[in-house]
Amino acid sequence: MALMDDLGKSLEQSAGGSVILTSLDAVLDFTRGHSLWSQPMGTACCAMELIAASFSKFDFDRHGVFPRADPRTVDVMIVAGTITRKMAPAVLRVWEQMAEPRWCIAMGNCAVSGGIFYHDTYSVMPGVDSFLPVDVYIAGCPPRPEALQDAVLQLRAKISNQSIVAGRTYHHKLLLPMPTKGVAVRGTGGESS
Amino acid sequence: MKAEELSSRLLGYWPELSDLCSIEKNRMLIKVRSETVHATISKLKELGFNQFEMVTAVDRGADLEIIYVLHSIPMKASVWVRTHVPRDAAEVASMADLYTGADWPEREVYDLFGIDFIDHPDMRRIMMPFDFVGAPLRKDYVDENIIPRPDYI
Numbered sequence: 001m002a003l004m005d006d007l008g009k010s011l012e013q014s015a016g017g018s019v020i021l022t023s024l025d026a027v028l029d030f031t032r033g034h035s036l037w038s039q040p041m042g043t044a045c046c047a048m049e050l051i052a053a054s055f056s057k058f059d060f061d062r063h064g065v066f067p068r069a070d071p072r073t074v075d076v077m078i079v080a081g082t083i084t085r086k087m088a089p090a091v092l093r094v095w096e097q098m099a100e101p102r103w104c105i106a107m108g109n110c111a112v113s114g115g116i117f118y119h120d121t122y123s124v125m126p127g128v129d130s131f132l133p134v135d136v137y138i139a140g141c142p143p144r145p146e147a148l149q150d151a152v153l154q155l156r157a158k159i160s161n162q163s164i165v166a167g168r169t170y171h172h173k174l175l176l177p178m179p180t181k182g183v184a185v186r187g188t189g190g191e192s193s
Numbered sequence: 194m195k196a197e198e199l200s201s202r203l204l205g206y207w208p209e210l211s212d213l214c215s216i217e218k219n220r221m222l223i224k225v226r227s228e229t230v231h232a233t234i235s236k237l238k239e240l241g242f243n244q245f246e247m248v249t250a251v252d253r254g255a256d257l258e259i260i261y262v263l264h265s266i267p268m269k270a271s272v273w274v275r276t277h278v279p280r281d282a283a284e285v286a287s288m289a290d291l292y293t294g295a296d297w298p299e300r301e302v303y304d305l306f307g308i309d310f311i312d313h314p315d316m317r318r319i320m321m322p323f324d325f326v327g328a329p330l331r332k333d334y335v336d337e338n339i340i341p342r343p344d345y346i
Binding site for chain 2: 086121123126
């Protein structure tokens, strides 16, 4: 990432470099958003929906979401299920092994806030966002695979606003209603924040 | 086998049991002191109760109640053994030398209720993290991380 930071900074400061920078961002965001290999961190019943989403009826491979049981090759961690206090260090350890850029989807009420275990518990974490930076939250107990599909599309829209320059974002349309044919429709691009 | 039939059959082999046992809701209960629970269960094992179903504990306020459930596969009957231990000195003999299946359930009771099982081969926590402090299923357990349930739920 240090190389990418230097490249982004030098492109931003050089004359005409913004054209190259925004084009590079567009290519990188497209490739990153369309090949979201996932780390399935399934700890409870939400994992059943996650498994169903991976198989042929919902077929998340068409979105580029491909489950890999190897944290070093994945881009997004899908936390599906209740995270207990004993499990949280293990989840954090898997998260720290993932290479940047990395994203996190909190799937289901337990991963979002602790769900039905929120009150009067001595063992359940109140949401996975207490120790991980979560990008997309999905409510539901458990959410349907279509909801997970929507989360992937929202995450793809979020990725399409990122730049290799730290702190620079683009203001494209955040919500994609449905995948369009071919290349996703993008704004003019280049608006630095 | 019905509890009455089991009780009469057991009393034929073991007459001293008559002032200890009772029948509630088709369950044969044996209430013993915590010093004699190992001898009681050892005797029950000789009488044919060859399966250790479970051990659990109940916080009764003044003291802790430990409940063992033994099952006899040839007789198709279960017997419940109950004992009480004080809160501040909660310890009882381990059944792991009689039944191998008592090993992990006793660790679970130790983990969640803080009851020490004497002569247990591996008395560690099993569910909570090893650096966890306290017995979370006791009624007087306090933890500042717990979010209390509001009245309207």
